[in-house]
Amino acid sequence: MNNKKWTWQLPFLLFLIAASVIIIRHKGNPVSNTPYQQSEGHIFGTIWHATYQSDSALDAAIMDELCRVDNSLSMFNPHSTLSQINQGRSTQTDDLLRQVLTQAMEVSRATDGSFDVTVAPLVNAWGFGFKDGALPDSAQVDSLLDIVGWQKVSLAGDSILKSDSRMVLDLSAIAKGFGVDQVASLFRRKGIQNFMIEIGGEIVVQGHNAKGKNWNIGVNKPVEDSTSMNQEIQTILSLTDCAMATSGNYRNYYISSDGRKLAHTIDPHTGYPVQHSILSSTVLAPSCAMADAFATAFMVMGLERAQKLLNEQSQLQAYFIYADSENQLQIWCSEALRQYIKK
Secondary structure, eight states: OHHHHHHHHHHHHHHHHHHHHHHHHHHHSTTTTOOEEEEEEEETTEEEEEEEEOSSOOHHHHHHHHHHHHHHHOSSSTTSHHHHHHTTSOOBOOHHHHHHHHHHHHHHHHTTTSSOTTOHHHHHHTTSSSOOSSOOOHHHHHHHHTTOOGGGEEEETTEEEESSTTOOOOOHHHHHHHHHHHHHHHHHHTTOOSEEEEETTEEEEESOOTTSSOEEEEEEOOOOOTTOOOOOEEEEEEEOSEEEEEEESSSSEEEOTTSOEEESOBOTTTSSBOOOSEEEEEEEESSHHHHHHHHHHHHHHOHHHHHHHHHHOTTOEEEEEEEOTTSOEEEEEOGGGGGGBOO
């Protein structure tokens, strides 16, 4: 009786043991033979790059995600949801726009308004938007400040409310980061565990590269080069499972007729281009939209205020390149970020 029992149980037990070994091996190295794909394209007036471990290329799916973002958030796409609102043709938002506005307002609140998506009229007046010509005088700046202020905009259900119909929303300082987040979400939905997605310098990385190591991400040296041809690397960060964004004034600037160097970052409190010492602000954060927005806010806040806020925001880490009193480049970075510096 017992011999007969073992006769049929033994093969079954051996099958279970073999299956367990296969499962354990598969779990420890789930996609070891899966190739890494490389894709790129154009969106938001810049180039996107993606490297990801997948059996097939996902160029079309990536572009679908990015076009959804562009059709919602772009102020340069005349058919976007945001453009319809800015032109006064609609007050209706969509899901993506509501998500981004909510995140933008959270950053505005945390930075005491240093990040402000309503600053577009001032950006335009100073020659960094749609307008070229004479620079604004103090009276014009004061007048424009009347239609600037993140607290003058709110969401009511699916609609957006503006305290003044002349207000214009510009999501450029958060939209690229949000677009990166959307592609990262696409990869995760498809079960892709190892990837890097970058749009115009805003990045999300997860898992490891094709060599099984962290992703090496360069931080550019802030060389004054409006052509963007000089891409000298200041440092390299070894990163995984995080988002990174960089903002800087060292390329997007011009010299006024009276010899002043005017940076594209406008302080929404004063209405004037910032004159702080930070030349490049790189932020690590849980999401790229958050990193993107805070990187811009820190350019407005300046070094001391940014350092103080970073002490209060444990989910953020930053790497600042700034000019000292003798105009020499100096580095300041969060203590927790030092572990990622490769060179």
